[in-house]
Amino acid sequence: MTEQNWEERVDAAVRTVRADQPAMTDSARTAAKARLTAAMRGEPEAVVPLAPRRARWVPLVAAAAAVVVVGTGVVALTGGDDNLTPASGKAYPEVPPIPGRNTDGSYPPLPPVSDVPLNSAERFVGHGSDLPQGPGQYLLATTRTWLHGQVETPERLEMGLGNEQLRQEWIPFDRADEWQRSFDRDVNRPAPARTERNQASPDQISGTTASEGTYIAPRGDYRKTGYWYENPVSFPANGRQLYERLREEANTMGAGPAEFLTYVFEAMLSRGDLTRDQRSVVFQALSYFPYLRVTEDVSTRDGRAAVAIGVDDSPGYLRSEVLVDPATTQVIGTRKIALRDAPLNPKGGAVIEAKTGSVVEETTITYQVVGQRGATR
Template identity: 25%
Template sequence: MIRTPRRRREEPLDHAELARLLPAPGDPELSSDRLNGLEEHLMTEIRNLTSDTAPDTSPHTASDTSPGASTGAPPVGAPARNRAPRPARRPVLVGVAAALVLAAAGVAGLAGSSGGSGRAVAPPAGAVPAPVVQVVRGSTAGLAGAVADISGAAARAELPEPGPGQFLYVRSEVSWLVSWEGADGKNRSYVDQIHPREVWMSPDGGKGWLMEPYKEAVDRDGITLDDPEGGGRTLNSPSYDYLRTLPTDPGLLLKKIYDETGGMGNGPDQQAFSTIGDLLREQVVPPKLAAGLYRAAARIPGVVLVDDSVDAAGRHGVAIARTDEADGARTEWIFDRETYTYLGERTVQTRDAEGIEAGTVRGRTAVTDRAVVDAVKQRPAGLGDAPPSA
């Protein structure tokens, strides 16, 4: 009988043996920038390790009748496959990660530094790992009834009519996907921290102001949105005055949208849905037009009802949704279950694509205020005034 020789138990390496196995150390003195970069990388690893220990409170998958559900590929609106929850990493691994990062710094440096491949050591400032949820499949069952309730509530809404010299004001909480390639060359899904965004626009679209101090491209006191040519007069660049000229009949609305957006985006149906969503997201829409837009959206192929979605403010509601077949991203317009008022929007990845995992929340918004004010940077009563320009 052939026996496998019994191996001698390996003894721990002493310091001399360890030194022979490791590469020769470089300059032990690191610049302050290098140390800061390593600290940022370490904190990112710790956040990634500990975030996996959070319990999964997302809803369970329901039925779906969206396009692709009968094919061999994962149905649109569903994750790639039903997977068991990822086991949480043990807290002791945080210490291991820290030791590995520090060891790499002391021996040979960290890949992705300024002298390496050029990849960022840490994600952009303020970015956090994108939340991942279990995708709730949509269905056309109940869509007609929900749209009737939503459009009815929109038509009855009492919105103030802006007068000469006044401005439309919209405040939202927002967060969007941040593209980042780590030092190891792998893409990771990060998002902006949820932060406020405020917009003031004149009814003709000629004057406006944006405040979103979280974004580096926007000064703390905001940036102008003035349009010297007199404001937008198209579906893709509308003004309030322009919106008042649109038909409110859903059939006529939808025809106009298809006609004016032909050849844009990822197909006519997806572009029509996206165009309506853009009109709703950061506008004060005349009530009868808003009702017509919701009814028009329900006629677009692939639009479904999602039983539960969550906006950027954490508010739950029902959603009118459609998945972009090109990249698997599903956009959900969220409405209050009782009043059927518009709450916000969420975009969820429905299948693994382009390095983004199924269930990743790519973007979230929540409209918290819509009003008419007398001047740029003036807020409705109770919110206080914005800081003056520098």
């Protein structure tokens, strides 16, 4: 770009696009200018995210805003429409129960993919936003997990949410760079003692055992086990293709296909590092899952508004849910709910009941952008 006064032309273009919009903040105007300039230079990896808003886009600005480079590991986080389409009066089929085992011990396969979406998870597609993140910055995803266990009472005959775990993950702007994860398996108790089978791992920089400490690895490889669906770069181009591929794989599993698919979707969405567009693909895939239930107006353990998308297991004991922020479409929690009174056998040997409707496992997930790996503010 060698023309004279090109910066003034970019400023004018930004002002034209925003002519009928409220006044921009300095940071929003800088981001818009950077995005347009990058597009004009043909430098998509330099794109700076616009704040989410509704606007009438000119073609050049629209092209710049849509850039997401995932093949090289560089992700330009994009904004989206922050006015998510609410649940409409559109009718969806009644959610059937997951079929149990056949008499020979095998599981019925997942049915062929529907021609149309089967639930309102489709309304998350193409909506939401990400936190602005630039080169050298880290997306910090903090996950707190409360597990079902014995409550410390004199009789030790009650169950509840105890054993609080804490996981923090620093995700670099360039996903191929070094990631960092810190994990505390019980924030209220000391770290477990080292044993012969629980030595510190090679990628660990703190902690005396592999089950608790701080770990560093490129591309988050400390948590990958080689399955394609653990890497967002491997996702198909659209949600229907993603669902078809997962369905085919689930039907070859020895365990129940629906339960396998539930586990995979929950693992995908609760990673914390998916961009708006990657989440959109997963939500579109979920809209074809015949056993998915969508529950409006729920809240996370820390009081944030959410929409729950979940699946009941085939015996009808538990519902596994992912909690979605209705504005950003980020996953802000997960939980498991008891669907019936169920006897449990803690280590003490007493028979305890999980009451119908009680939460037996829960997580909250929060996000922030920090300037260096390991920072918390």
